[in-house]
Amino acid sequence: xxxxxxxxHKEKWVSLFDGKTLTGWKAAENPATxxxxxxxxxxxxxxxxxxYEGPVNNHEFKNFEWKAxxxxxxxxxxxxxxHTAYQENGWPKQGYxxxxxxxxxxxxxxxxxxxxxxxxETFVKDGEWYNERIVVRGKTIQILINDKIxxxxxxxxxxxxxxxxxxxxxxxxxxxxVYYKNIEIMPLPN
Numbered sequence: 001x002x003x004x005x006x007x008x009h010k011e012k013w014v015s016l017f018d019g020k021t022l023t024g025w026k027a028a029e030n031p032a033t034x035x036x037x038x039x040x041x042x043x044x045x046x047x048x049x050x051x052y053e054g055p056v057n058n059h060e061f062k063n064f065e066w067k068a069x070x071x072x073x074x075x076x077x078x079x080x081x082x083h084t085a086y087q088e089n090g091w092p093k094q095g096y097x098x099x100x101x102x103x104x105x106x107x108x109x110x111x112x113x114x115x116x117x118x119x120x121e122t123f124v125k126d127g128e129w130y131n132e133r134i135v136v137r138g139k140t141i142q143i144l145i146n147d148k149i150x151x152x153x154x155x156x157x158x159x160x161x162x163x164x165x166x167x168x169x170x171x172x173x174x175x176x177x178v179y180y181k182n183i184e185i186m187p188l189p190n
Contacts (some may be wrong), residue, residue, distance in 0.1 A: 002139050013067075014056050016167075017183040019037035019040060024054025028088050033171035040071075040181040041169065043078055048171040051086045052063055056185060062164035063188040067133040070100055071179040074126045077104035078178040081116065082136060083163055095165050101180060103124050111143040117153040129179075135186065 002079055016024060019039040024132035027034050041050070052059050066082070077100070084095030091097075110132065112118040123145045124130040135142040139155035156157030183189045 011186050011188055013065075013186050015182075015183040015184050016052055016056060017181070018055060019181065020085055024052060024056075026051050026053040026086060028047065028086065029090075030171065034169075036167055040179040041102060041183070042177065042179055043169060043171045043175040045171055046174050047091075049081065049087075049092060049168045050171070051084070051168040052166050057187045059166040060164055061136075061167065061185065061187060062190050063137050065133060065135045065182055065188065066167055067131060067182070068180045069129050069182045070132050071129045072100060072102050072110075072126050073177045074103050075105075075136040076126070076176035076178050077101045077172040078176060079127075080132065080134060080171070081168040081170065082134060082141070083165040084168050085165050095171065096141065097139070098132075100132065100170075104172075104176070111145055111150040113141055113143070113151065113153040117151060119151055123148070129181075131182075138175070 005009055014135035027048055027050050030046045030048035034050050036044045056113035079097040081092050081095050081097050084092045099108050099110055099114050101109050102125055108114055108118040109122050130146050133144040141153045143151040
């Protein structure tokens with residue numbers, strides 16, 4: 001599945017992060033895990049999830065492209081959740097996690113659709129900014145790293161996990177530090 005190309009040019013990238021505050025986002029479980037420094041969301045602390053609760057599409061996305069510039073530090077682990085919903089505690093029960101991990105001990109690396117279609121190799125290095133893009137159309141999820149397709153997952157017909165929902169950023173553990181900036185989404189036609 002090639003990356004979506006708009007025929008009408010109606011679809012546009014919309015910023016979800018102003019580079020200064022967490023306006024439009026809601027942190028669960030351990031809010032202090034998330035802060036803003038030098039134009040980036042810094043994820044550092046105990047398990048927590050930062051859910052988008054802002055006005056774009058009333059924070060409900062079915063088909064879309066979501067991209068962010070990301071930097072991991074050595075041994076860090078995080079994730080980008082799609083089709084999820086706010087919950088106060090624990091790992092999100094709804095939706096999919098798209099892994100962010102270059103060198104953490106978890107063998108599932110950046111670009112994995114966690115636990116369903118995992119990637120074992122790494123495509124970027126800790127300490128370097130890279131772009132991760134998630135394209136969702138119907139039951140197909142495609143992950144690109146620096147514009148290279150590294151994983152395409154299609155949900156089996158007998159499941160319906162790829163419905164719709166919001167997006168979230170994961171704080172995994174106190175030893176992980178991950179940076180996110182230039183966070184944008186492009187809602188696509190249903």
